[in-house]
Amino acid sequence: MKTSCRSKSSLSSKMRIEAFALQIFCLVSAHGAIADQAARILQFSTSRMEMQCHHQDSKVHRRSHIDHAMKVSPQDGMKEADKVSELPGQPGRALFDQYAGYVTVNSTSGKALFYYFAEAAEDPSTKPLVLWLNGGPGCSSLGGAMLEIGPFFVNSDNRTLSTNKYAWNNVANMLFLESPAGVGFSYSNTTSDYNNTGDSSTATDSYTFLVNWLERFPEYKGRDFFITGESYGGHYIPQLANTILSNNKITNAPFINLKGVAIGNAYLDDNTNTRATMDYFWTHAMISREAHQAVQKNCSFNGTYTGGCRTAITAANMELGIIDPYNIYASVCWNASNPQELHGMAANTDPCALYYIQTYLNNPEVQRALHANTTGLKRPWTDCSDIITPENWKDAPVSMLPSIRRLISSEVSTWLYSGDVDSVCPVTSTQYSLDLLGLPTNSSWRSWYSDDDQVGGYVIGYKGLVFATVRGAGHMVPTYQPRRALTLFSSFLQGKLPPE
Template sequence: MYLTPPMKKLNFLLIISLLLLSLRNQGYNIEAQNSDKVENLPEQPSSPKISHFSGYVNVNQENTRSLFFWLFESLSESPSTRPLVLWLNGGPGCSSIGYGAASELGPFHVAENGTSLSFNQYTWVQEANMLFLESPVGVGFSYTNSSSELDNLNDSFVAKDAYNFMVAWLARYPQYKSRDFFIAGESYAGHYAPQLAEVIYDRNKVKPKDSFINLKGFIVGNPLTDDEYDNKGILEYAWSHAVISDNLYNTAKRNCDFNSSNWSEPCNVAMTTVFQKYKEIDIYNIYAPKCNTNSSSSEGVSLLGTGDYKSPANKDWFKRVRWFEGYDPCYSNYAEKYFNRVDVRSSLHATARGVSRWLVCNNSILQTYEFTVSSMLPTYSKLIRGGLKIWVYSGDADGRVPVIGSRYCVEALGLSVNSEWRSWFHNHQVRVIF
């Protein structure tokens, strides 16, 4: 039978309608995903073609808290078979969009002065579907209608919000429900990642099938893990890398009981001096130059804090911005210029509601965050017994959560060794790896 042009058009529309109906029946939220799709991101490189989505997910019944996400589909040949990785930056108070997505392992890097983007050839998007979340509420574009909630943030609160986010997000993007799911992050995400993993692990046992999350494990880099071992590592790293004198090292070692959350006055004095010495360089990358341009609004922010949090002197140690190794030390300035552009925010569907200015790090969160958990090692042990995979990696340039402390933490787990330590080679050159 010959079809006239109008009939061909009707036939085509019928096929499209049936396809959309089929996808809806499979649970795909086409309208929501289309509204999240990022089109015409300013300065985005033309190659390679990257499909990405961003928007908000409400995380509580009262509709007071909404967390902002940015999803990048994998660039691999078969993205539908690649895992889903949730990336979290630390702080508490620093943005996974500003750091993880646009500085470290996302597909785009912001160039100088926030005027252009370049493709990151080392992006994790080459291998996985990457989901970057600005958490907790108050970080980046994530907002709350109740400002009092920002005064009650702690690890448990953050983990529950992140869990509610994932359940709601997977309902919106159900094509990822069957994928292997991993949580990844760095620094204070050494708390965020295992605690979210524990919530998912526990809820998977009791929640209905629709809320099941296919969690396989978590990955943490230079992670804050255990106060005693991390603080011991800070002191030993500073001495072993010639940041402090033998005399200061011996004084701190003699007076500090890092197993106690309430340090003695001599210990406080000694450790304050250690951190004062670090102000002369970059504690997060001791071999990198410092940024000498005008400071960004995020300067004075600390990513991490351990020890006696009730001590004003202790909190002062941590009020420094985080610069990542291998990147321009003034990167935060560029990121804030880019993500505060009106055209960028519009493309990313980022509201100005409750977020007059996007910050790489929100200093106020650090000031009010309740640090109630001193060690993640019991959580590690529980999840290892539960069969989850855990990967801890640590670079040797970070003095704030140094490799020495991470080694103490791993050794404290008392695990059997399946493969002895070995040198790691890349391009026929040895690299130090832990």
Template sequence: MKVTICLTFCLLNALDVVSAKPLATRWPRDDGLNLSSENEDLVTNLPGQPNVDFRHYAGYVTVNEHNGRALFYWFYEAMTRPQEKPLVLWLNGGPGCSSVGYGATQEIGPFLVDTDGRGLQFNPYAWNKEANMLFLESPIGVGFSYSNTTNDYEMLGDDFTANDSYTFLHKWFLKFPSYRRRTFYIAGESYAGRYIPELTELIHDRNKDPSLYIDLKGILLGNPETSTAEDWQGLVDYAWSHAVVSDETHKIILRTCDFNSSDPWSSDECSDAVAEVLKQYKEIDIYSIYTSVCSSNSLESSQLLMKRTSKMMPRIMGGYDPCLDNYAKAFYNRLDVQKALHVSDGHLLRNWSICK
């Protein structure tokens, strides 16, 4: 099988994503579909949802009946001609961060969390303009995904995650059989640089069985971690080159740390110097080192800005909003939201966090 590898979000070019206005309202759409397992997961009353003309589904897929292990997904049909568009699975990294909280509602999904956690804004740059987008919270313990067997959480690792994701895909195809032979891509960022190759290899090896065949055409990695040693070295060098830590701390790390070794923290000097890097990153936003960190004041400022600008989002107004994680946490920890996404019965609230 020929698999194309594409780096740094080139799906935007491959699928020719361009901006667009929200589509006309026809929700829910009546096209004579029979009731099925997929319609049980149809989202019809998501609080604060913009008016759109495409279906989306959310819910659980059980990947291990015996242990009660289930993964949560949110699937958006393509805005137009979904039957002709490819299927893209999106995975966030961390490891242990939510693809729903980040990818789906902060980055490339059609709905972006509002600044007060009360609603959603339409994303004109959503990837489901040109693809059917499937966001998966994986592994268990991430977002709404869970296991009823405590020992499962002690088994977590890249292999475990890949096997659960593979099982998820085949069981998801039972819910959505029309996508079973669809052109398929896997995309993601950060630690998904590990998750995606593991899952890709599993699909490739098991595709030898025609009954398990998945039409995987390529993988897409944005800012991926592919080597732990290089990731640590890059984090340290970036901190030093941007004056987050001193020349002295950087020199100590270069002299005493071997990130390629099985135990890079065996040296007290190395351990202390790296701890200094991490300490400094706790004081600033590691993802946007020149902007403010989220605080109660910045939350209030963002909400005031919203009121003064007819609800234009701060990211559109002029850049990075450090409180996006807080907005997502507020939104997904609402009973009415969890009920709409088929996570809760509307009475028992599940504790959702953006990273475990």
């Protein structure tokens, strides 16, 4: 007889899952824990499992896209005010222009979203405009810039910057948006906004941000526009893209000239992701045969999580040990105050980098250079918000696959890519989602190569969608494989499969 979802054992299972996630995914330093994108998506997944277990079936959770009218405000003089002359600790004069500041998306509540913009290093007038969105929900795209694809990285001294050789502004004009309000430097003067956040309001505000930002930077109106991101960007990106398409149809003009979307290690479907994670653990020798068989026996992955299923998942998780879920072969940061105390640091990857970024972005001199409104913020910058959490996230579709189908039918170039050593949103999850989409194959599975003549991963072309893996990359692909990530990104922008 199966245990009821509401039983005592079920609730204790939830607490054990959450405690385990916090134990292994909130990396501990002498200065305390930093919530990261992997921990956040795991917390979100756990809360979704609890919601489904209790059969909460609000229609708002089933919404798959949002339509909103444009709200444009005067932006005269604001571009010049947002110009960043130089970031503290910057290694010499940048060969590109940088901007940072706020776009108000709701003047009544005083809601303002923060952005950082790095123009292309060469010929920005000929390069596309690309929006990057980190996931969470509730994690910072500015953090993504400084950890993954932006022009600069923060050094271990917490004060100086180094140049990112494989920055994506080598090939595009890169716009990083901290969304929703309550994330990073973004804020609202009405605190109740923080408790009324979800997929719908995030898409609304991001769209409002874009149309006003384009008024501030009119030279980018009509420019080829792409949206990229990762993780919970699997929700953010399709919903924003469909909002753009819907409003373009309303205005009968491509106000935002959307050409394509690319999502890395995407969180697309609640049930698929949970099943795929358990299968990934088993196929990578991380859990025992018995643990995997118990999950298979007790879990149907159809939206209902019984007590027996939750117990089996908890038992499987407990076998993992303390690992970095972003990259199952990397090491965790044990002591950020003493970088020498790293246990087997992965090549070219510093597991304590988030601590350097947090310290740097909370430096008043840095905040002044970025035009951050610390008076309105009333809290320190963190990579993932402590006020935008899975528990107060109001709406999210169970599956984003209907939104992906809409993009494909609208002939928007749609790419999904997966670092193959991520266990948070593993490659198996994307593959299972592709099975559900059931798209015909246009180009057979093959290897692709980066410019060092090494296999960068594998790629397959479907009708309307490209799926690529990145060999040796974790949850945040550019962090672990920057050269391969830039090759893949360049191919995406060019609309062709990565090189053979």
